[in-house]
Amino acid sequence: MSQGKSDRGSETRELILVTAERLFAEHGVEAVSNRQVSEAAGQSNNFAVGYHFGSKEELVVAIVRRHSESVERRRAEMLAEIAGSPDLRDWMSCLVRPTTEHLASLGSPSWYARFIAQVTTHPSWRERVSKEVGSSRALQQIIESVFQLVPRLPEDVRQDRGNMSRLLIAHMCAERERALHEGTAPPRSTWESTAAGLVDALVGLWLAPVSARR
Amino acid sequence: MSQGKSDRGSETRELILVTAERLFAEHGVEAVSNRQVSEAAGQSNNFAVGYHFGSKEELVVAIVRRHSESVERRRAEMLAEIAGSPDLRDWMSCLVRPTTEHLASLGSPSWYARFIAQVTTHPSWRERVSKEVGSSRALQQIIESVFQLVPRLPEDVRQDRGNMSRLLIAHMCAERERALHEGTAPPRSTWESTAAGLVDALVGLWLAPVSARR
The missing domain is CATH 1.10.357 (Tetracycline Repressor; domain 2)
Incomplete structure (x- = not known):
């Protein structure tokens, strides 16, 4: 993977983490779908959470x-x-x-x-x-x-x-x-x-x- | 309303309250739908929670x-x-x-x-x-x-x-x-x-x- 691509990947990961934390704290972890997190983090790919973290549990642990x-x-x-x-x-x-x-x-x-x-x-x-x-x-x-x-x-x-x-x-x-x-x-x-x-x-x-x- | 009907109503209410409390404690309030509560409480009417309590918030308060x-x-x-x-x-x-x-x-x-x-x-x-x-x-x-x-x-x-x-x-x-x-x-x-x-x-x-x- 080129350096630029890896940087973008880690920026996206960080953006998803920050967005998910806010949404979870505001609405409850169960009430927010991985798709909603991806959308709120501005990802055109609705499966960005799955791609970067696997499951919601892994996302929670990463936060x-x-x-x-x-x-x-x-x-x-x-x-x-x-x-x-x-x-x-x-x-x-x-x-x-x-x-x-x-x-x-x-x-x-x-x-x-x-x-x-x-x-x-x-x-x-x-x-x-x-x-x-x-x-x-x-x-x-x-x-x-x-x-x-x-x-x-x-x-x-x-x-x-x-x-x-x-x-x-x-x-x-x-x-x-x-x-x-x-x-x-x-x-x-x-x-x-x-x-x-x-x-x-x-x-x-x-x-x-x-x-x-x- | 006849006495018998009123008793059955209050029994059903109690059954829903006990069932909902257990399901909410086991899985989280958000993760359990009113329909799942009605079914687990043995109600043939899937809208029993709505009929007896109105909303999930009212159910939570009733518990x-x-x-x-x-x-x-x-x-x-x-x-x-x-x-x-x-x-x-x-x-x-x-x-x-x-x-x-x-x-x-x-x-x-x-x-x-x-x-x-x-x-x-x-x-x-x-x-x-x-x-x-x-x-x-x-x-x-x-x-x-x-x-x-x-x-x-x-x-x-x-x-x-x-x-x-x-x-x-x-x-x-x-x-x-x-x-x-x-x-x-x-x-x-x-x-x-x-x-x-x-x-x-x-x-x-x-x-x-x-x-x-x-």
């Missing part, structure tokens, strides 16, 4: 990867900075900020926070996308370090609070992104103050005493 | 109402029991347990927790369903009382933590319901221990100090 690479890079950098820190706040920051900083870098309107909240809650996409996002090595290292910082918590409570942290970050970011886009005032004025609020809350959540078990 | 009446009743009872309590834990329990106890009462498999998490995250259903759920008088009273118990928190932090509480309860219940149904071990063994874990975490979240504002 996730487009962002998760950037989030993962930030996370690895932050992780290197706080290595060995005994301060739970540093680790919560490392859970929260790679995502909020990535979202801030997208400008407004962004669509990714709503897209990812939707697909991780949807029966048809949840498993595939969770596998993609959960495969982050940096994320696993953070969770292991957090577990070591709260040695007195029973194993099931640690697991539970790990799940709570993930859900809280994903859905708070989605609600903020929606509020920004719809022009309804979100409680926090910036992504940085959103991050600060999440870090405070998560530190409290992880340090909360465990009430007597029945 | 929510079928459960929210029971949740609201429990919440009003708990609210009466703890009226005036100065203990934040009581109020968190009143936020969490009406939902977890309702879900426990449904037996397994239940579908409602996954259904509600999905529709409140979906661009097409979110607003209508949030309005329905948010109209709870008891819930508003709880939130107001919680706000009074944390007088030093800035207004935006209170709003933020109120949103966090709502999202945490909804999505943790959905994940537990899914894990129960799929036979993958959820961290907590019972709905009651799930509730206890949520109450502990939420107390920590609300009492967390607010870091210096930038």
